[in-house]
Amino acid sequence: VFDTTLRDGTQGESISASCDDKLKIATRLAAFDVDYIEAGWPGSNPKDLEFFKRAQLELPEHARAKLVAFGSSRRKNVAVEDDPQIQALIDSDVPTVCMVVKAHSWQVTEILRATREENLEMIHDSVAYLAGLGKTVLVDLEHFFDGYKADPEYAMKCCETAADAGAKCLVMCDTNGGSMPWEVTDISKSVVKHFDPFCTIGIHCHNDCGMAVANSIASCHAGVGLIQGTINGIGERTGNADLCSIVPSLAIHVETEMTCSDKLTELTQLSRFVDEVLNRSPNIASPYVGKSAFAHKGGLHVAAMERSPLSYQHVEPKSIGNEMRVLISELSGRQNILGKMQDIFGNSMDAGQKSDRSLAVLNRVKELENMGYQFEGADASVHLLILYGSQGYCPPFQVLDYTAQTHDQNIDSASRLVTSRDARTTARATIKVRTVANYEEDNSDLAFAEVLEVSDGVGPVDALTRALKKALTPSHPSLKSVELMDYKVRILNPNAATEAVTRVLIDFQDTITKEKWTTVSVDTNIVSASLNALVDGFEYALI
Incomplete structure (x- = not known):
């Protein structure tokens, strides 16, 4: 699991992280046991330079060991040892670097303004130089899927060049987010078959078509060994693949072994911690970790849940640190109210009292919602509504x-x-x-x-x-x-x-x-x- 929240994630609109914010999040990611923490691009801005300097002094050893510095291949017509951003990768003093390179022939000639052969030389020189200095080198193959569909021979040549130069992992990037799961599956199978077992293949997906999570899981099913993503799916444009959905799906539904599999109960808190540090309002509808992920409103659903929690839930909420919630609204049945009353009173109220009180509360909720109240997002008001008619309650x-x-x-x-x-x-x-x-x-x-x-x-x-x-x-x-x-x-x-x-x-x-x-x-x-x-x-x- 390769987390790029602190690098690619911060490219999202309205997202900004100070150096202190990055240090806090990096510490929490390390505690969650992700394998890699891509913390920034030291060759592009002073903030990331400061981060890598402070990280050596302020982060615990196990967190420092997971840090990755991001950069690009050497510039055209510049010797690799003279390229300042390559030197910044070395000066970051972390064991692993992730280098982005062009893998789409059209991008090479029209955007990079280089020949196809020049691009291959830039890839080889950069990877070989850093690997020769003892760095573990991962290569992000930008626009790989689009490049493979347009010119598979050249896309694979970029992969082979990086692998021959010493890259330990080749990361296929769906940079524009336009690939479909069946395309990702077929291409991933071909690439994995070509390089297995000599080089690990990874995946990096963007969510422009809403497929980032599906594509990431599809690639894993096709044999990919490393998945890049961000916490809560933050990132450029519509975001990156959401690790808060990918990790539990792989661990629970696909039964994939990951180093962080044993930390799933901490996932919801990690999600909310990152949002809090980045000053974002959490998405209540996020799968697994959202506040509404296990919220039940319909009376029939809640009644069924009383018989079996899995009747309307695909996993046990506590397994990923979340909780089931019963929402109160005009659609509620008495079972919703009884569930709330059980939370408040436990067994201190007998069944007859609970039955009478639940009916009175339900009728009052429907009456108030007809006036314009909306209780499903106001648990505290529901709590008080139940207490007000209860024997012995005295407002403070x-x-x-x-x-x-x-x-x-x-x-x-x-x-x-x-x-x-x-x-x-x-x-x-x-x-x-x-x-x-x-x-x-x-x-x-x-x-x-x-x-x-x-x-x-x-x-x-x-x-x-x-x-x-x-x-x-x-x-x-x-x-x-x-x-x-x-x-x-x-x-x-x-x-x-x-x-x-x-x-x-x-x-x-x-x-x-x-x-x-x-x-x-x-x-x-x-x-x-x-x-x-x-x-x-x-x-x-x-x-």
């Missing part, structure tokens, strides 16, 4: 009343409100809550007090958030670590203009435990909808 606080005011000293320019964030526009919120005044360990003596707080903010919702947190933190100090991560507003009936119903979703996170949760509320008043979602979010944090 209650909002008694609030006001929110906005003040602007200058409203003569609408564009100024968008382009400037000066102090002339402010908001102030006042909130009164009833909350716990003291707490005895035996839970027999709960005393409540009314608290009034005022806070300013950049808008009414921000001011309310600050005021509510200010009122609750003295009695509930754990709220200090709770932060709002995202705030989404949707107008449900835009034709109603200013009287439209608004749905608000708020994402929260505990900065200490890293737990995340989401709440939802609906109201014709956007401030009221926001406050209700805020209250749910803080209440969930306390239970």
